[in-house]
Amino acid sequence: MNLNRQGYLNREDKTWLTLVGIIFTCLCLYPIWASTYGLYVIRDGLIFGIFAISLDFMYGRAGMLNWGQAAFFGIGAYGMAIVSLALKHPNAGLLGLLTGMICAATVALVVGGFLIYAGVRGPYFVIMTIALTLVVSQLAMSWSSFTGGDAGLVGVPPIRLKLSNFYYSFDSDLATYFLSLMLATTVLLTLWFVCRGNYGKILSAIENDEIRAQTLGINTNLHILVVFIVSAILAALSGAIFASFSGFVAPDIAGIILSTEVILWVMVGGRGTFIGPVLGAILIMKIQQEISSVSTSLWPFVLGIFFVIIVFVLPNGLLPLIRRIILRLGEKTRTFGYSKPDATRD
Numbered sequence: 001m002n003l004n005r006q007g008y009l010n011r012e013d014k015t016w017l018t019l020v021g022i023i024f025t026c027l028c029l030y031p032i033w034a035s036t037y038g039l040y041v042i043r044d045g046l047i048f049g050i051f052a053i054s055l056d057f058m059y060g061r062a063g064m065l066n067w068g069q070a071a072f073f074g075i076g077a078y079g080m081a082i083v084s085l086a087l088k089h090p091n092a093g094l095l096g097l098l099t100g101m102i103c104a105a106t107v108a109l110v111v112g113g114f115l116i117y118a119g120v121r122g123p124y125f126v127i128m129t130i131a132l133t134l135v136v137s138q139l140a141m142s143w144s145s146f147t148g149g150d151a152g153l154v155g156v157p158p159i160r161l162k163l164s165n166f167y168y169s170f171d172s173d174l175a176t177y178f179l180s181l182m183l184a185t186t187v188l189l190t191l192w193f194v195c196r197g198n199y200g201k202i203l204s205a206i207e208n209d210e211i212r213a214q215t216l217g218i219n220t221n222l223h224i225l226v227v228f229i230v231s232a233i234l235a236a237l238s239g240a241i242f243a244s245f246s247g248f249v250a251p252d253i254a255g256i257i258l259s260t261e262v263i264l265w266v267m268v269g270g271r272g273t274f275i276g277p278v279l280g281a282i283l284i285m286k287i288q289q290e291i292s293s294v295s296t297s298l299w300p301f302v303l304g305i306f307f308v309i310i311v312f313v314l315p316n317g318l319l320p321l322i323r324r325i326i327l328r329l330g331e332k333t334r335t336f337g338y339s340k341p342d343a344t345r346d
Contacts (some may be wrong), residue, residue: 048242059266069235079101083100105120188274
């Protein structure tokens with residue numbers, strides 16, 4: 001889809017990579033002048049950016065809307081918290097991270113295998129994923145002896161690395177910021193590279209017409225299930241990192257509001273663009289924090305209004321809109337800079 005015959009980067013690829021490079025450079029330099037609060041905002045935005053990418057991979061590339069993505073975010077967060085608090089080991093954080101991701105992958109395999117191979121698609125798939133979120137959030141509240149109930153779990157330790165004589169703890173502001181930046185960039189570039197070749201064409205065929213893709217010999221159920229599992233693992237990764245950085249987990253991180261918010265991040269940024277949802281997450285989180293500083297109960301109401309506005313006003317998101325504006329400006333520049341040849345010249 002994005003590869004020319006020689007396999008080199010085409011113009012669209014170069015533009016996308018240039019944009020990523022500019023944003024990455026700006027984020028690397030941001031701590032020089034940022035306040036501690038500003039650093040926290042962008043750091044959390046990058047963590048939730050990974051969460052948004054996980055949904056964009058499922059919704060933007062395979063065309064399957066998962067309204068229960070927060071369930072996997074919560075599984076990753078609780079897996080991280082429970083294991084890291086229970087184990088007295090220098091690498092307990094890493095073990096908790098792996099536990100959360102494995103648990104999310106297992107749930108995705110079981111639930112996704114049942115739904116996808118049963119032919120559940122469209123609004124029925126959305127309803128079932130909403131039910132998954134309700135089940136996970138209810139378990140987090142009811143299983144108080146294990147999850148802490150409504151109070152959640154506090155005191156989640158930071159991620160530490162202990163290899164032989166090497167020891168490092170991600171507990172400083174800069175360490176957590178740059179870890180978030182590196183993880184978000186790695187996930188972003190990896191999924192972009194995977195989707196720019198033949199596999200991206202397969203997912204595009206499934207999104208456009210699954211039945212036609214099946215007639216072409218594509219095992220659509222298997223591909224959708226793989227995307228669903230990878231999407232769940234990435235959501236769990238972001239949830240585990242969030243639990244480690246914030247130091248606590250609560251049932252609302254697996255709730256329906258967060259599942260709605262991540263859909264809004266993807267739609268605001270631009271579905272299927274990968275980098276758009278990251279920018280959407282940072283933008284919406286900044287707006288949320290400004291509104292919450294006025295009233296903590298006002299945000300869900302504003303979220304609903306904002307969701308409706310985006311659907312009707314910017315159905316394709318901000319990134320495609322910005323791209324069209326840049327292209328139009330480029331066309332106007334070429335038009336005004338074009339020197340019409342003299343008609344009297346031979």
